[in-house]
Amino acid sequence: MKANCWVAPNRVAVEEVPDPKILNPRDAVVKVTSSAICGSDLHLLDGFIPAMKRGDVLGHEFMGEIVELGPGARDGLRVGDRVVVGFPIACGDCASCQRGLYSVCENSNPNAAIAETAMGHTPAGIFGYSHLMGGYAGGQAEYVRVPYADVGALKIEDGLPDEQVLFLSDVLPTGYMAAEMGDVKPGDVVAIWGAGPVGQFAAVSAFLLGAEQVVVIDRFPYRLRIARDRAGAETINYEETDVLDTLREMTAGRGPDVCIDAVGMEGHHPSAALHAYDRAKQAVKAETDRPHALREAILACRNGGTVSAIGAYGGFIDKFPMGSFMNRSLTLRSGQAHVQRYMRPLLERIRKGEIDPSFIITHTMRLDDTPHGYDIFKNKQDDCLKVVLKP
């Protein structure tokens, strides 16, 4: 089959690889009908996630049809079922899964010891997301093996098009969880750094949870326009305006109740000098992540407010404003999305028409063109916000 593979930093290629097989009783093999490139795939492309190997199949946002099922699948899944698969691989049986913390499943990372060396404890395995996260082949391919399919695969029974349900695999639950972790309450003002797909869905979700005002911060006018037109947010272009001043002005000095970092480890800063500072430290491995958005989110947040960090971080950051955070009684929450917890309720909202996640799609292309998709997505060309791939 064809699959999009990691070759080297800044290089992916569509290669011919063997078809996946059932390895375990609870496995399924899914014939992919749609997959997508995630913003976090760009961290892999850029070489910021360790433990990648040449030939790793990428992709953790995908859906399709079950074509093969192991003998031990528990949940009434059948060959022929149309399913969306959540990106964290979760067993459903360990204490973490049973508490609903699927992205920290205790059993799904066979390389737990590598992750423990870097992180203390291991998170769950993730499709196509480095050997640190298990060494699983991903879904930017024609077929993909899905372990614990009875936990990870959600059956889609009505005729909703792929474009409406595909993002249940990652970015929609991720954006929703960002708002939920921020403890958004009716009447809140919510500021969101990053107008990528996760930031867009965080904005939509904040309104669903009752936010009165949502402000999205980015530097690409086309992304800010989508946040205004489709998510109903106000926007700040940080290259044109001072973010802290503007937020203070908008809230008459209080600051937003909830601040969401939907940027993560490869943030940018309007000050070339400050950006260069972190970029240089990153280059010599004195810090691994550039936390511009997180720092600003903490400084902006109102006293006693909540900062929700949903953008992906991989290692260590520098100049964390602990003094501001501590003295002003802030709360910081974070986590990879526990996708399996949100898939059903969010599918219900899609069915009822409360959300139409397809608004983020700007490009649809053939699997063969995936490297081009990575290129325009990374370099923000052609107003690219989300690339959907069709095998």
Add this chain to the structure above:
Amino acid sequence: MTRETTMGVRSVTDNLGIQRATRDQGPEGLARFLGWFSLGLGVTALAAGSRVARAAGVDDSRTARTVLRAAGIREIGHAAVLLVPRRAGLGPWTRVAGDVLDLVATGRAYRNRSGERRRRAGLTLAALGGITAVDLYASVRATRNRRGSPEGFAHGSVTVNRTREEVYRFWHDLENLPRFMYHLQSVITTGPRRSRWSAKAPAGRTVEWEAEIVDERPNELIRWRSVDGSRVPNSGTVRFAPAAGGNGTEVRVELEYAVPGRRVGSLVAKAFGENPQQQICDDLRRFKQVIETGELTRSDGTPDGTSIQTQAKQRPARPLATYRIA
């Protein structure tokens, strides 16, 4: 377990709650102290030779100064041996040899002198005697520790999301063990308490032994050991305890295998893998996977499942052309 301290093993809990044993610093600590002590003596003898000579009562002899300088250089040599961790086991013996030389030289000085110098040489002799006693103690201790190799003991623990009853039942059926203990080929129950164990050894060979359950307390503990005359003497205990707040069961395993001689020792090594401590950690991770999910976790990069040894040489995360589950 008291055995832990006598064998110089202490436990460190790793991230999955799995305990690893590491060597106690005890004997190495004394050797390190002696190393620094040697360095101090050596430097003093070289830098302040005349004062040392006066204190020892030998400031009247040119030869004695040369001997002192040589002893200073030798002390620095002891320090080098003692402070390099891998050689520290031998180090104290080099000091004992040096002590003998010093005692002979000082003894001769004592015999040839009188008055105040003789008194000082006598005091030096007494001090040297004390140091020799400490060095001998350290040497014997280091050697004994080397013989009682830490490979004789391994332990680990893990928390599983199952009741004590389930976990006990699973473990009590010893035939389940090869499902998660990769070095075992099979365990066959041959009687109510007896079983026949077979383990993989290099070059396609197998090592076999008979074991018997010597103690069992339902939902609490199982203790087993190889029967007398076994080629691979070993014993083990697994304990089950409720985790705090009733959240699952804590499982603690201890393995001991006597290492009386080299030949049998190597058989044990073959039966338990090259690093039993690492193996037991892997075994417990896989045990958790099997009892919680019903299967071993496999990815394309790690198709054979969790193993620290194979983790370094991962396949790429892409489907395998031909793969048979081991």
